[in-house]
Amino acid sequence: MTDIHRQLSGPQHDPAGDAGHDGHPPRVGFFTDTSVCIGCKACEVACKEWNAIPEDGMSLTGMSYDNSEGLGASTWRHVAFIEQDAPAAKSPEPEGRTELRWLMSSDVCKHCTHAACLDVCPTGSLFRTEFGTVVVQEDICNGCGYCVPACPYGVIEQRKDDGRVFKCTMCYDRLGAGQEPACAKACPTESIQFGPLDELRERAALRVDELHRAGVEDARLYGHDPEDGVGGDGAFFLLLDEPEVYGLPPDPVVTTRDLPAMWKHAGLAALSLVAGSVLSFAAAAFTSRRSAG
């Protein structure tokens, strides 16, 4: 594998160092354990307040208790609510009642190891911080919107009124002051855990084992694996069902993994365009000579 491939995909244990931060602090992240989320939305509120995010409308969506619908320019933490018929009730319910299972999960920017948003940003506005997180510098963002369809998780979004993009900064200002992000601070059940990513990964592995032993076979980690399509997420999850149930992509891949191949094809296509034109002029010369001769 060449260097360029390694930069664009695959395991990368030091994204901050790779971005040129020497002597940087350890990479930090979020481990969101959805098995203890109670859907209180304290994280959504704390995030909005701390980051002074504008109000972005109140609507009753009919999507259970979810009225913020998804992550966006003005929603950097989003609690998803899923109502399901419980898959396998341990004991049969009386009178044919089915048990309701309620899944709740607080979603956030994944702060990808290989962040497509950052890769495709033409201005350098999106950058890798010394903490290994991904942040937008609003004074440089020029509103091109390229990062929006590049993100494999549908996180980053433009604000309609000014065209610039906004997303979770993992409370960059608080990290700089040695504090944890507002959402993690506000979470009453420790569903949102903040800390050095290595520690979080260890803790998460133990937690899944614990749940499996307790008979919660559906428990699984999502975004924890440095071998996955984005090189692992800085914000990863413990889920109780398939990722797509929560609106998450089951196997996201950073689009720039294929960029070297794309440039190669564009180069070949450009050459074939020239060749086609040469051919056209040659064909015209040939036929006119033939009709003249």
Add this chain to the structure above:
Amino acid sequence: MVPRADFTSYYGKPVIKPPSWQARDIAGYFFLGGLAGAGSVLAAGAQLTGRRAFATAMKLSSLGAVSLSAAALVHDLGKPERFVNMLRVVKPTSPMSVGSWLLAVYGPAAGAAAASAVTGRLPRAGAAATLAAAVLGPAVATYTGVLAADTAVPAWHDAYRELPYLFAASATAAASGMALAVSPLHDNGPARAAALLGGSLDLAIGGVMERRLGLVGQAYRDGKAGRLMRAAQALTAAGMGVAGLMGGRSRLAAAVGGAALLCGSACTRFGVFYAGVASAEDPRYTVVPQRERLEAAERRQKPA
């Protein structure tokens, strides 16, 4: 192929965010960039083979097209002064950065080539500019395929092997259409040949792409994208027929055939654009192929 129906999503919401770009700006930009870039190559060929009027017409066409395409790009940013930030850094991982720099060099070259051809001044510099525009033009025409493909949009990303070639063929069809419409009849042999070549490759590559995409190819057949892609095929085929059969004898046929090729190319770009948007808005196109990929990987790991 009928899309697999059984997949789960979060209340049917899209997994990724569709591009917020305006179709007119960005699909228009794809089309105009192709017209300009391939036009510069035809202009250089015409100049080298002594077809003066043909060359000048195509230089003017390329200048007009690249100016409009730059305007579309700037318009899409909302505030024009924001364009300067595009040239703040050079980033090969960002096709938009690469494209901005390409345009920043290609645009003036195309402008100088046209200015010299029209005024007759500085013929040497004009020839150099013509050559420079012909070298950069093909890149301007094809990099937009990468611009679209380097996203999480299924109908674009999954087509990354075909889009640059489709755009090259579509650009050739557009530029030859323009050449047929504006250059003198006795000189348009190369334009007719390029129309047949570009048009037939456009149709062939489009077909290959749709088939290879499997489920995601449906995004190119349904709805607005499907209508545009079908219109593109019909217009391109008709343009090739009219221009190829009668474009060497009849001024009217050359103009009509050329116009059909131009419209066909525009429809292709808008069709690709809307297919991308539709594939981003429907979670099926994100979830099902990823699920299938995971299942295939699992099967490989533990063979039955």
